[in-house]
Every structure is written in C-alpha cells, then in structure tokens.
Amino acid sequence: MRELDVVVIGAGQAGLSAAHHLVRVGFEPDRDFVVLDHAPRPGGAWQFRWPSLTYGKVHGMHSLPGMELTDADDSLPSSEVIAAYFDAYERRFGLRVHRPVDVNAVRDGERGRLLVETSKGTYAARSLINATGTWDRPFWPRYPGQETFRGRQLHTADYPGPAEFAGLRVVVVGGGASGTQHLMEIAEVATETHWVTRRPPVFREGPFGEEQGRAAVAMVEERVRRGLPPQSVVSVTGLPLNDAVRRARERGILDRLPMFDRITPDGVVWSDGRAVDADVILWATGFRAAVDHLAPLGLREPGGGIRVEDTRAVRDARVHLVGYGPSASTIGANRAGRAAVRSVTRLLEGVPA
Structure with a gap:
C-alpha cells in the first residue's frame, strides 16, 4: 500500500489539468501524488471517438493549461490529433500517468485516508480528485421487445463511422449533437434513415456567446448543487444550426419522429399503429457519470446525483x-482542475474549506 497526498483518477482533460496544477503548486508526481488512467494510451475519451469525427468537426476544444494545441490538421480524426496532443502534454510536464490501471473502489481508511483499490494495488490518499468523465457509462434506454430485435443495436460509444451502414435501414435514437452527426453521415450511405427523439429538438440560431455559456453552466450547476444527476449539455444549450444542419433539414434527413413505444423483431412501432422496419437501431442516448467506484463512500443524494x-x-x-456536471466541457475541466487543486491544498494544510 502506497501513501500519498493526492490520487487523481482519470487522465482526460480534467485529470491532466488537475495534475498540471498540482505540479505548479509544488506537488511531485509519484511522490506526493499519482495519476491513474484505465485507458491503454494517452487521449482520454477522445482516443475512442469514431474516425469520421475529424478535428475540424469538433466544437469548442480548449487547450490544456500551459500548452496550446496549435497547427492541428482539421482533416485528421480528432482521436489522433487530441491523443497526440495529450501525449505531448504529459511528457512536457512530466505527469507520469500510470496506465492501464482500473480503479475498482474508493473506501474510507484509517487515519482519515481514502483507500483507492485498483488493479495494480491499493493507494492510501489524503485526498482524491476524480476525473473519470462519462465515456465508460453509455446510457442504454430499455423498451418493450428490445431483446427480440433481429437486427443490430449499438451505442454511440461503439459507433464505427458510416461505412458499416451502407445499404441498410437505420433508426437513430437521440436528440443530441452525436445523434445528429451520426444521422447526417449515415444518411449518405444508408437505404433509409429515421430520427427518433423523446423531445422535439431545439436548434440554436446565431453564435453561442459568453452570456449563453454562463447561463447554460448555471443551469447544470444548480442541478448538481441540489444533488440531482447532471443534465446533458444539449438539453440546456440546444443544437447549433450550422450549414451542414441546414442542408440536412432541407433534405428531410432531420425530420424528427416522436419516441416509439416498443421494438419488434423487424423494427419499431408506435401506439398509433405506425411502424418502421429497421436493420439497425443506433442509440445516441448519451452517457452517465462514471462514478460507481465511489459508491462505498456514500456520496449520492436521494435525488441520485452527487x-x-x-x-x-x-x-x-x-x-x-x-x-x-458544470465542468463537463474542455474549458470547464481546465477551470475545475485549478479549483480542485486550490481546495486540496487548503485541505492538506488543515484550513477548513
């Protein structure tokens, strides 16, 4: 068992930002703190993004603190560009991320320490910075008859790009940015596509400025303060209405259907008798916070969130x-990493939060 001041779980944008600020205020990697990451290589969740999501299609990627991401090729997959950037960042600041390491549980230990139980042993830490994101917890809704469907079901987390859907009939479920991106790509090669969402999508005209950003963050932050699960970003910001989306709407690709009532062996049906045959159901239904390893600490509120x-x-x-929650964006993760280190420093110095 290793005793440390801080354990950082996760080496995506938020985890690397926290590690960077720990180094800046004097903590030494592998002596005072350790960064654990379950992914096989640098890049956080970005390394798992589908190949057709090029860097030029990424919205609002903010550089990590202390090192800009410059001269990136917009035509390359974002998974390659951002993974290479994260790798260079770790090496430049000597962050010494330990991977692949699975964190199984965090428990209360002796002398006020937290026991971080992992696939590579146990760490006893005075404090913990959890930066595990959401990618490992794709949300799969359940509908009657789902197990009878003879076609293929997959989630955004498994999306391979549009080529595999050539000549097929595809139902895309989900009103977020990923769902619309998948749908517009697949529509170019599929025989037939349908877009299904629980609520009518809200398309946002004009630029998304600082004022709108603050308002969106405030709405998510309010839920977190009340102990409710964080909402998705799109639920409070809407979908950006860019040229590609306008063209797709004009062609009828983004004509939305309400949520179906059940799934049959051959497709989906609604209570009014409408039916759609499908070879594939693609669930672009978002993700939940990957915090199950924190369950032994009893952090959840009655509302289901932390x-x-x-x-x-x-x-x-x-x-x-x-x-x-409110820091689940690249710029929010940077700020949260800095704020967490300030708070951790006060805690370790014995100053009440």
Missing part, C-alpha cells in the same frame, strides 16, 4: 469531482 459545491463533494470534503 452534490458538489465548487468541486468538493458535500458529503466528503476529501473528494473532488472535476469534469462532472
């Missing part, structure tokens, strides 16, 4: 969540 103030878990001031 109540967080600033980055501190209200039920345990030793635990900080970054990239969670």
Whole structure:
C-alpha cells in the first residue's frame, strides 16, 4: 500500500489539468501524488471517438493549461490529433500517468485516508480528485421487445463511422449533437434513415456567446448543487444550426419522429399503429457519470446525483469531482482542475474549506 497526498483518477482533460496544477503548486508526481488512467494510451475519451469525427468537426476544444494545441490538421480524426496532443502534454510536464490501471473502489481508511483499490494495488490518499468523465457509462434506454430485435443495436460509444451502414435501414435514437452527426453521415450511405427523439429538438440560431455559456453552466450547476444527476449539455444549450444542419433539414434527413413505444423483431412501432422496419437501431442516448467506484463512500443524494459545491463533494470534503456536471466541457475541466487543486491544498494544510 502506497501513501500519498493526492490520487487523481482519470487522465482526460480534467485529470491532466488537475495534475498540471498540482505540479505548479509544488506537488511531485509519484511522490506526493499519482495519476491513474484505465485507458491503454494517452487521449482520454477522445482516443475512442469514431474516425469520421475529424478535428475540424469538433466544437469548442480548449487547450490544456500551459500548452496550446496549435497547427492541428482539421482533416485528421480528432482521436489522433487530441491523443497526440495529450501525449505531448504529459511528457512536457512530466505527469507520469500510470496506465492501464482500473480503479475498482474508493473506501474510507484509517487515519482519515481514502483507500483507492485498483488493479495494480491499493493507494492510501489524503485526498482524491476524480476525473473519470462519462465515456465508460453509455446510457442504454430499455423498451418493450428490445431483446427480440433481429437486427443490430449499438451505442454511440461503439459507433464505427458510416461505412458499416451502407445499404441498410437505420433508426437513430437521440436528440443530441452525436445523434445528429451520426444521422447526417449515415444518411449518405444508408437505404433509409429515421430520427427518433423523446423531445422535439431545439436548434440554436446565431453564435453561442459568453452570456449563453454562463447561463447554460448555471443551469447544470444548480442541478448538481441540489444533488440531482447532471443534465446533458444539449438539453440546456440546444443544437447549433450550422450549414451542414441546414442542408440536412432541407433534405428531410432531420425530420424528427416522436419516441416509439416498443421494438419488434423487424423494427419499431408506435401506439398509433405506425411502424418502421429497421436493420439497425443506433442509440445516441448519451452517457452517465462514471462514478460507481465511489459508491462505498456514500456520496449520492436521494435525488441520485452527487452534490458538489465548487468541486468538493458535500458529503466528503476529501473528494473532488472535476469534469462532472458544470465542468463537463474542455474549458470547464481546465477551470475545475485549478479549483480542485486550490481546495486540496487548503485541505492538506488543515484550513477548513
């Protein structure tokens, strides 16, 4: 068992930002703190993005603190561009990320320490910065008859790009940015596509400025403060109405259907008798926070979420969540990493939060 001041779980944008700020204030990697990441290589969740998501299609990618991402080729897959950038960042600042390491559970230990149980042993930490994001917890809704479907069902987390859907009939479920991107790509090669969402999509005209950004973050932050699960970004910002989306709407690709009532062996049906045959159902239904390893600490509120103030878990001031709720964006993750390190430093110095 290794005793450390801080354990950082996750080496995506939020985890690397936190690690960077720990180094800046004097913590030494592998002596005072350790960064654990379950992914096989640098890049966070970006390394798993589908190949057709090129860097030029990425919205609002902010550089990590202290090192800009410059001269990126917009035509390359974002998975390659951002993974290479994260790799260079880790090496430049000597962050020494340990991977692949699976964190199985975090428990209360002796002398006020947290026991971080992993596939490579146990760490006893005075504080924890959790930056595990959402990619590992794809959300699959359940509908009657789902198990009878004879075609293929997959989630955004498994999306391989449009080529595999050539000549097929595809139902895309989900009103977020990923769903619309998948649909517009697949429509170019599929025989037939249908777009199904629970709520009518809201398309946002004009630029998304600082004022709108603050309002969106405030709405998500309010839910987190109340101990509710964070909402998706699109639920509070709407979908950007760019040229590609306008063209897709004109062609009828983004004509939305309400949510179906059940799934049959051959497709989906609605209670009014409408039916659509399908070879594939693609669930672009988002993700949930990957925080199951924190369950032994009892951080969840009755509403199902973890109540967080600033980055501190209200039920345990030793635990900080970054990239969670209002900080689940690249710029939010940067700020949360810095805030978490400030709070951790005060905690370790014995100053009340």
